[in-house]
Each structure stands twice: as C-alpha cells, then as structure tokens.
Amino acid sequence: MEQVMHRLGIRGLPPVSAPTQQAGMPLIHTLPRLLKKCGTALRCAGVMLLAGHAGVCTGSLAQDDAAQVVPVEQGAVIEGAVSAAQGTATAEGVLSAAQGTATEKPAFAAVQAIWKEQEIDFNFQSFTTFYSCSSLEDRIEYIFRGLGAQVTARVRDIACPFSVARMPRVHIHLRSPVEATPAALAEYEKGHSKRVLVARVRGEQAEESAEMARFPAVWKTVTLSRGPLGLDSGDCELVRELRRKVFSKLAVRIVQDDTRCSSNLSVPRRLRLQMEALMEQPSPDVQDVEDQRPES
Structure with missing residues (x-):
C-alpha cells in the first residue's frame, strides 16, 4: 500500500486502519472517487477533504507531480514541495x-x-x-x-x-x-453622530467623543x-x-x-x-x- 501511495505522489496521509482494509475498502479504491471532483487540485483538495476541510496546501496544483500535500489541523502550515511539515502552528x-x-x-x-x-x-x-x-x-x-x-x-x-x-x-x-492628529480627530468626529445613533438602535454602548x-x-x-x-x-x-x-x-x-x-x-x-x-x-x-x- 505504501508503495502504491508513493507512486501516486500521495504523501503524509494518515495510515489506513486495519478494519478499513478488512472491510474490502482500501484507500486506493475509495480515494479516486473522492478526488474525481477536484479537477487540477487533485491531491490537495482530496487531502483537505480527508483532513476535515481545514489546513494549508503548498504546491503547484497545475502540476500535480510537483505538489506534496499533508493533512493538517486548522491553522497549520505545510511546506509542500520544499520540506515536510515541521510542526503544527496553533x-x-x-x-x-x-x-x-x-x-x-x-x-x-x-x-x-x-x-x-x-x-x-x-x-x-x-x-x-x-x-x-x-x-x-x-x-x-x-x-x-x-x-x-x-x-x-x-x-x-x-x-x-x-x-x-x-x-x-x-x-x-x-x-x-x-x-490623534487634528486630521484624524476631524475624521473621527465626522461620523460620530451616526455611529452613536446606530449603537442606540442596537442597544449597544454609545461611542465616546474623540476627546474622550x-x-x-x-x-x-x-x-x-x-x-x-x-x-x-x-x-x-x-x-x-x-x-x-x-x-x-x-x-x-x-x-x-x-x-x-x-x-x-x-x-x-x-x-x-x-x-x-x-x-x-x-x-x-x-x-x-x-x-x-x-x-x-
């Protein structure tokens, strides 16, 4: 399985669990269906879907052979074709x-x-x-x-x-x-009355004057x-x-x-x-x- 994934250029995917393979649903069979809708963003979008739609993919998606993707948690960063992910940035x-x-x-x-x-x-x-x-x-x-x-x-x-x-x-x-330059104070006061009125309508705290x-x-x-x-x-x-x-x-x-x-x-x-x-x-x-x- 690892050799097949390497040939496809798919790196960093979570390991396929034994129950999944025993049920006759190996990743190699299910993944193409998942990726078929993704156009040129084949590997990246597929892994993003598997990773729960959150993360970053670095690589040239127009050239799938050059792209390397890794599933990550939200907020993480991937150095796609340069290096493997070096940690999760929370x-x-x-x-x-x-x-x-x-x-x-x-x-x-x-x-x-x-x-x-x-x-x-x-x-x-x-x-x-x-x-x-x-x-x-x-x-x-x-x-x-x-x-x-x-x-x-x-x-x-x-x-x-x-x-x-x-x-x-x-x-x-x-x-x-x-x-708080004179120009900035004048701009602040220009829309002050309108913002105070909007705050009152919304039941929010009224904005202070520029001086305060x-x-x-x-x-x-x-x-x-x-x-x-x-x-x-x-x-x-x-x-x-x-x-x-x-x-x-x-x-x-x-x-x-x-x-x-x-x-x-x-x-x-x-x-x-x-x-x-x-x-x-x-x-x-x-x-x-x-x-x-x-x-x-």
Missing part, C-alpha cells in the same frame, strides 16, 4: 510568536491615539499556497493582532467552507490605533518572519499582498523587507518583514505582570 502559537517579536523601542515616547474602524475587501490569489477558508481567516487575524489591531476576517468564496479557496475575497473589519476616546499608544517594532510556531515561508505571498493592499491603511511603517516570494518551488522562499506599528500602551498593572514573566 492559533495561540502564531499569535504569541507574532507578539513575541514585537519589542518596544526606548526612543519612542508614548503618543495620544484613537481607534480607527475600517471595512476592507481584500482579494488574494496565490500560485503556490492554498488555504482552506477558516485557515485563511485565522492567518489574517493573527497577523493583524500582532500589529496591534482588533480584527475580524471573513472569506467570501464559493468553495467555503468545504474546500480550498482558490481566489478568495476576504472582508476585513479592522479597528486599529492611529495618532484618546488613549496612550507606543510605536513597537514587529517582525513577521518564519518561526517554529509562527508564520512560515509558505505565507510569503499572503504577507506580500497584505503589504501591497492593506498595511498602508494602518499606522505602520516598513523598516526592512527581506521577503522573497517565487512561484517556482525549486527557488527557496524567504519571509522577513520588519515594521513599526502603533499599539495601545498596556496599563501599568498589565505591564508589570508582563515584565515579571520569565524569559523563555
């Missing part, structure tokens, strides 16, 4: 890794900031990495939370929630800090890079497209971009984007607790 792991690379620069003094809400539609297409809908939503949310934003991402794709999102359109609701909504914030250095429990080089194109289309709408400054993406899987990819992001300053009590944590 939601907590990605977020903690993103936050762990954020360091406050002593040269930056605290500034007054306000929250800015935005609705952004993000169209994403990758030629090497394909996400399930839920995995793409999680990935985007982890990245923006690491930049100090409050975010909700929803993929709008005909494939959701049962398959791989090939050309997903993602609706992103962002609430991120911006410096101010809070201290600090600029911190954040590095989006490959790590054992963080982002992976397979996320290279996602980060690159977010930089091109979305990051400019936030209070972030690009410091250094060493990211290198390639649709040729034989060329090593590299993910390292260093930015300065404006983040809400923790209260003194929270900061004291964080300072007392032992270094890992």
